[in-house]
Amino acid sequence: MSKLQNRRKPQMNPKFRAAAADAAAACGTGDGGVGPTLINNARKSGELNLSNRGLSTVPEEVWRINLDVPEDFKEVSFGTDNRWWEQVALTKLLLSSNKLVELSENIRLVSAITILDVHDNKLTSLPDTLDELVNLQKLNVSHNELQSLPSAVYRCKNLLSLHLEYNKIKELDDDIGNLFSLHDLDMSHNQLSSIPDTVNGLTHVTRLSVAHNKLKELALGVASMNALRIIDAAHNQIVSIPDEIGFLHNLEQIFLRDNRLTELPVLNGTALKELHLGNNRIKMLTSKQLEQLLSVTILDLRDNKITDLPEEITLLTSLERLDLTNNELKTIPYEVGKMSNLKSLLIEGNAVRNIRRDIMQRGTPELLQFLRSRIQEPEPPEGEQLSEECALPWADDAYLARQTKHMLKVTHCLDHSNKPATDVPDEMWVSAKESGVLAVNLSKNNLQAIPSSITMLSASLNEVNLGSNKLTSVMPELSVCCKLIVLDLRNNQLSSLPDSLQSLVGLRDLNISFNRFKSLPSCIYKMRSLENLLASDNGIGDLDAQQLGELSMLAVLDLHNNYLQKIPPEIGLLETLRVLQIEGNSFRVPRPAIMAKGTSAVMEYLRSRIPT
CATH class of the missing domain: 3.80.10.10 (Ribonuclease Inhibitor)
Structure with missing residues (x-):
């Protein structure tokens, strides 16, 4: 036997061992129990946190926390500082991240509970006495192994938040419509193939998540959930949604990514801000569909089969992000360059012929600038010629053809990129100010400092590109x-x-x-x-x-x-x-x-x- 193998393991000092045992007993560690310190603190605060303690069952003293007299206080002493009889009712119980396979029927004994969190356990069922928690407002049973919900859940009339995500629930009872106080309902990551139409009774729900299920359609009852602000139905098998959903006037965000939609839904909701339709089977966009999206700021159409982008897309004047990545587009309308609020235009993964690839890789500001530059402006009235006074002394002949005072006024963009320049002449800034320039592009030069004259445009400047300098x-x-x-x-x-x-x-x-x-x-x-x-x-x-x-x-x-x-x-x-x-x-x-x-x-x- 080697010296290393023969070496004795260090022994813990008996005093420290006793202290560790006392601490474990107080905190409820070691044997899966709940120490008296935790119970006593919960009696004072009304909150008991038993998360991540390796519990396979909930100790009985938890359910009887407000009923039994503590062993240490069988004999009443009014002089004690710890007056257990002045306890408050348990209102918040956290049991998440344990190994619980069931909850006792005795849960009814803590009827004052308003928050019950048992997420991340191994529950396969819930007790039938759950409805006796008449004050329950938030119930989180996500990340368990539930295949169905007991009828008791549907009788918890005061529930405001119900989280059922990451279970194995295959269907919901029609009685779900009885939870008329709900504001937040998450049923994502289950095995639902349908949603009962009785959800039309959930008129206070603002957020509905049914993502990652097996839905082929959204129930018509969803169109009656008038308070809805967010619908997340991504990662399903949905082929269409009811037109009536378009009349939910509080609806702000719709997530329908990774489904089987073949066309844009008709949406009339004036509050709609975000529409996420990536990874579907949409082939075309029509003017009628686009006219309903005037308030949308984010439109995600990536990974579809769109072959044509109609010019009516420019009607979406509020649009700030347009994602057309990985479609089948051949051209991008030049008029898109006029969309003043557009800050992110993604068109990679298309066979676009009217925009060079190097321009597409420069980012949205330069891409929009390129599109604007390709718009054919009307010819000046007959007889109106650009006088010699319009000639800019700081430009050579080739540059003068592109960058006259007339063009500055038309494009509102001062483009002095890719020269390479170490400075920008003052005459250029003077002309830019007179023309009301909104954008300045000084990229791909040799600038070592930002020209101080740029502040001459401070009253109007919206965009500045100083990329690829020094x-x-x-x-x-x-x-x-x-x-x-x-x-x-x-x-x-x-x-x-x-x-x-x-x-x-x-x-x-x-x-x-x-x-x-x-x-x-x-x-x-x-x-x-x-x-x-x-x-x-x-x-x-x-x-x-x-x-x-x-x-x-x-x-x-x-x-x-x-x-x-x-x-x-x-x-x-x-x-x-x-x-x-x-x-x-x-x-x-x-x-x-x-x-x-x-x-x-x-x-x-x-x-x-x-x-x-």
Whole structure:
């Protein structure tokens, strides 16, 4: 026997062993019981958290917490500081992440409970006495092995929130319509093949999730759920939805990705902001369908079979994000370039012939600018010629043909890109100001600093593209361009941004990719209108999830190819986030298999790792 094998294991000091045993008894660890300390604290607070304790059954003293006299206080002593008889009723019971296979019928003894959370267990059934919890408002039985719901659940008339996701439920009783107080109903990730029409009684539900089931249609009763703001029916087998759903005037978001729809649903809801129809079988868009989407800001049509994009798409003046990735489009109407609110246009994966591939890869601002430049403007009236006074002294002949004062007034865009230039003549800024220029493109030059004269356009400037230069800093004075919506700083040598940029409160699209940032600049967290934040290919090593949570409109966050060691699970709480790119970092979780499933799966995984 080697010396290493012969070495005796260190022995715990008996005093420490006794102390550890006392602590285990108090906290209810070791034997799966519930220690007296937890029970006594619950009597004072009305809340008992037994999550993640390896429990296979709930100890009887939990159900009798407000009935039995504690052993330590059989003899009443009015001088004691711990007056157990002054207890409050148990109102919140958390039993998540254990090994429970059933709940006792004695759950009826804690009738004051308003919140019951038993998610992430092994429950195959629920007790018939559940309806005796007359105050129950929130019930979470997700991530279990339920195949059906007992009738007692349908009799919990005061339920406001019911979470049934990640079970094996195959059908719902018609009595679900009796839960008329419900506001939040999640039945996703089950085996439902239909939804009862009696859901028409759920007139207070604002969020309905039936994603990841086997539905072939949405019940007509859903069209009577007048309070609905969000419908998530992604990952089903739906071939059509009732036209009546289009009259839900509070409806803001519809998720119908990964279904079998062959055409856009007819939607008349004036509040509709987001329509997600990716990965269906849609072949064409009609003007009638598009005319119903005038208030939509996000339209996701990726991974379909659309062959033609009608010019009526320009009627969607509120549209901010249009995703047409992986369709069968041959052309993009040049008039799309006039859609002033469009901040993200995705057309990769199409056989588009009227736009060069290198232009498609430059990003939305340059793509829209290209489309605008191809629109044929009406000829000047006969006899009206551009005088020699219009000639710009700072332009050569080739440039003069493209960039006259007339064109500045027509396009409202000052394009001085790809020269390469080390400065921008003052005459150019003067002409731009006189023409009311809204966009400036100085990309692909050799600028080492932002021209200070850009502030001459501060009253009108909406878009600035400074990508692919040699900038090492951004001048604080750029903050006076308070109307900026798009700022492109990609492919420079930046490692910081001035705090003054936090005054760009209207900025929606910020690209700082391919720079030298080691963390997100603090000014970004004050840009409360930010929707698209692209920060890939930097040296970013950590994220502040709490401050990112302040960006209440953030929809796209691109952080791929950085130095992130971990992804804070609180990122999963960013409700508006629709695209999260984190590939090419050094973290271990989420695993590549999860990331391959897309943003929704990653966000769901992150939420599952938040401590209860």
